[in-house]
Amino acid sequence: MTQLSMQAPEGVQDYLPLECHNKIRIERKMAQCFHLSGYEQVDLPTFEYLDVFATGVGSVRAEQMIKFVDSGGHILVLRPDLTVPIARMTSTRMKDQQPPIRLYYVANAFMSRDSSPNEQKEFTQAGVELRGVPGPEGDAEVIALAIEALRSAGLEGFSIDVGQVDFFRGVMEEAGLTGPKADELRGYVDRKNMLAIELFMNENGVSPGLRERIMRLPVLYGGEEVLGAASDLTQNARALSAIDTLREVYEHIAAFGLSKYVTFDLGMLHSSDYYTGLIFRGITDYFGSPILSGGRYDTLTADFGCSREATGFAIGVKRVLIALERQGCMEPLPRIDAVVSAAPEKRGEAYAYANALRSNGSRVAVAWKLDADGLEAYAREVDAQAIYFE
Amino acid sequence: MKPITFALAKGRLADRTADLLESCGVGCGDLRANSRRLIIDDEKNGCRFLLVKPADVPTYVEYGAADLGVAGKDTIMEANYPLYEMLDLGFGKCKLCVAGFPGVREKQVTSAVKRVATKYPNIARRYYRSLGETIEVIKLSGSVELGPLLNLSDEILDIVESGRTLKENGLVVLREVFEISARVVVNRVSLKTKGERINAIIEAMRAKVEGRS
Numbered sequence: 001m002t003q004l005s006m007q008a009p010e011g012v013q014d015y016l017p018l019e020c021h022n023k024i025r026i027e028r029k030m031a032q033c034f035h036l037s038g039y040e041q042v043d044l045p046t047f048e049y050l051d052v053f054a055t056g057v058g059s060v061r062a063e064q065m066i067k068f069v070d071s072g073g074h075i076l077v078l079r080p081d082l083t084v085p086i087a088r089m090t091s092t093r094m095k096d097q098q099p100p101i102r103l104y105y106v107a108n109a110f111m112s113r114d115s116s117p118n119e120q121k122e123f124t125q126a127g128v129e130l131r132g133v134p135g136p137e138g139d140a141e142v143i144a145l146a147i148e149a150l151r152s153a154g155l156e157g158f159s160i161d162v163g164q165v166d167f168f169r170g171v172m173e174e175a176g177l178t179g180p181k182a183d184e185l186r187g188y189v190d191r192k193n194m195l196a197i198e199l200f201m202n203e204n205g206v207s208p209g210l211r212e213r214i215m216r217l218p219v220l221y222g223g224e225e226v227l228g229a230a231s232d233l234t235q236n237a238r239a240l241s242a243i244d245t246l247r248e249v250y251e252h253i254a255a256f257g258l259s260k261y262v263t264f265d266l267g268m269l270h271s272s273d274y275y276t277g278l279i280f281r282g283i284t285d286y287f288g289s290p291i292l293s294g295g296r297y298d299t300l301t302a303d304f305g306c307s308r309e310a311t312g313f314a315i316g317v318k319r320v321l322i323a324l325e326r327q328g329c330m331e332p333l334p335r336i337d338a339v340v341s342a343a344p345e346k347r348g349e350a351y352a353y354a355n356a357l358r359s360n361g362s363r364v365a366v367a368w369k370l371d372a373d374g375l376e377a378y379a380r381e382v383d384a385q386a387i388y389f390e
Numbered sequence: 391m392k393p394i395t396f397a398l399a400k401g402r403l404a405d406r407t408a409d410l411l412e413s414c415g416v417g418c419g420d421l422r423a424n425s426r427r428l429i430i431d432d433e434k435n436g437c438r439f440l441l442v443k444p445a446d447v448p449t450y451v452e453y454g455a456a457d458l459g460v461a462g463k464d465t466i467m468e469a470n471y472p473l474y475e476m477l478d479l480g481f482g483k484c485k486l487c488v489a490g491f492p493g494v495r496e497k498q499v500t501s502a503v504k505r506v507a508t509k510y511p512n513i514a515r516r517y518y519r520s521l522g523e524t525i526e527v528i529k530l531s532g533s534v535e536l537g538p539l540l541n542l543s544d545e546i547l548d549i550v551e552s553g554r555t556l557k558e559n560g561l562v563v564l565r566e567v568f569e570i571s572a573r574v575v576v577n578r579v580s581l582k583t584k585g586e587r588i589n590a591i592i593e594a595m596r597a598k599v600e601g602r603s
Contacts, residue, residue: 159582159583161582191472191473191474191475192474192475192476192576192581193474193475193476194475194476194477194478195475195477195478195573196475221581221582221585222585263582265582283578283579283582283583284579284583285392285579285583285584287454287579288452288453288454288455288577288578288579288580289452289454289578289579290578290579
């Protein structure tokens with residue numbers, strides 16, 4: 001072992017006091033927001049059997065998961081997200097609990113991501129899972145909660161960009177495109193790659209009328225007016241019902257007075273298959289990637305044998321922290337209020353006094369080795385009050 | 391108002407892009423002033439230009455350090471980031487090709503795995519994987535044609551414009567893999583947070599590009 005052991009591996013980091021203070025501060029604020037909304041905190045194992053994540057679930061590909069083997073030869077993975085483990089937990093240990101179930105977490109997840117430079121391999125997520133509340137009511141509840149959580153963290157100038165995977169699926173049904181073909185097109189639409197979409201349609205002989213409609217999918221984003229434009233595009237029942245859901249969700253959000261936070265993007269599809277309806281991402285001027293990701297995944301729990309409506313989101317804590325710093329919203333470390341020392345025979349008294357101050361919320365450090373003068377000097381250095389018992 | 395930041399690939403692409411942007415009314419005369427400045431501000435239009443190495447354009451855009459960028463499709467494919475690729479500018483055309491010696495060269499018994507020299511290791515891996523071939527990628531930064539000449543590699547995967555370098559070195563195109571041209575890529579968040587201005591610029595460019603062809 002030479003110099004390598006002096007540094008942490010790529011993709012992980014130390015949180016020194018100032019950053020840690022701010023990270024924990026926003027985590028607590030978001031957790032408090034979830035807590036006050038009736039969500040219960042849970043904690044789950046850091047690693048799971050690979051099978052748990054091998055249901056084809058999530059945007060996480062097998063090669064991105066960090067794996068190791070236990071003594072019995074089972075492949076274990078460091079959890080790449082909390083949604084799937086919580087689906088496992090609610091479908092097994094909590095299967096008899098009456099819905100709705102409201103859970104939240106603040107926890108680290110792990111992923112090895114070579115192709116995305118903006119990411120750490122160990123990252124903290126703060127998120128919620130809502131089980132057993134179907135339809136727009138559930139969707140609106142979690143979107144509003146996402147907005148409140150980001151607001152409580154102190155973030156300004158963000159929006160929640162909302163899409164609906166069923167809209168695209170409906171349009172694909174109408175176009176008669178299925179399986180790998182539809183998947184290929186989904187990737188292009190998600191990346192708003194107009195040229196690839198055009199080439200795809202040439203190669204697959206898509207009819208001119210349909211072609212024009214598909215070309216408009218990637219640009220179906222913006223305010224509420226997008227929903228009208230989208231419903232003009234299709235006669236497919238599934239796609240139209242997807243738009244209706246979005247309208248209803250928007251009505252809820254507008255009634256909450258939060259409509260300024262919501263935008264729509266019907267070309268946003270996420271890469272994953274587990275979403276079954278509404279999906280959303282949080283974006284801000286102050287960070288180049290989404291800071292929050294969520295959606296509805298009603299069929300995920302069925303993979304664990306207990307089918308139940310499910311929706312939720314996860315906030316990338318580090319990303320929010322970076323955005324906050326760019327907004328100038330970092331807090332300095334709270335100062336130490338007092339430093340205490342005492343002559344040897346007065347230590348008991350001094351200790352009790354320090355504790356009394358602490359119980360009133362003051363930060364009090366002890367420095368038993370220092371005499372009165374030494375304590376004075378130290379107190380000046382840390383900008384605290386010196387309390388010496390002699 | 392925050393400026394719209396462009397990442398431009400230094401060299402010919404940046405010049406052509408500057409021409410195009412100027413014809414769209416986005417002035418960037420300073421871009422060709424040949425200065426050493428890396429950031430050029432056009433305060434009148436609220437734009438900012440970064441002149442960067444071509445291969446770095448997708449990186450600046452992915453991180454959000456630039457809102458949009460212009461780079462060759464080859465660079466974008468190699469980076470493989472989740473960017474919005476919104477417009478084909480139609481210039482900077484060339485082909486991504488597999489090249490090597492014509493005919494079947496006598497294979498060495500010990501080279502069971504095909505060796506491919508390339509500037510694009512990610513594209514090479516994806517491409518040969520799609521063919522079901524196992525390869526060994528040899529990453530080079532230039533003069534990739536030397537690979538087969540020195541028996542460093544069996545084939546090369548590289549962009550071909552005129553084909554002259556290949557010809558003068560006795561190599562031929564074995565397969566054309568992809569048509570390359572300059573593309574406009576946009577950061578996923580910027581398209582939403584600065585959507586109106588970015589779309590106006592892209593639509594103006596689209597009108598020029600389509601009008602020309």
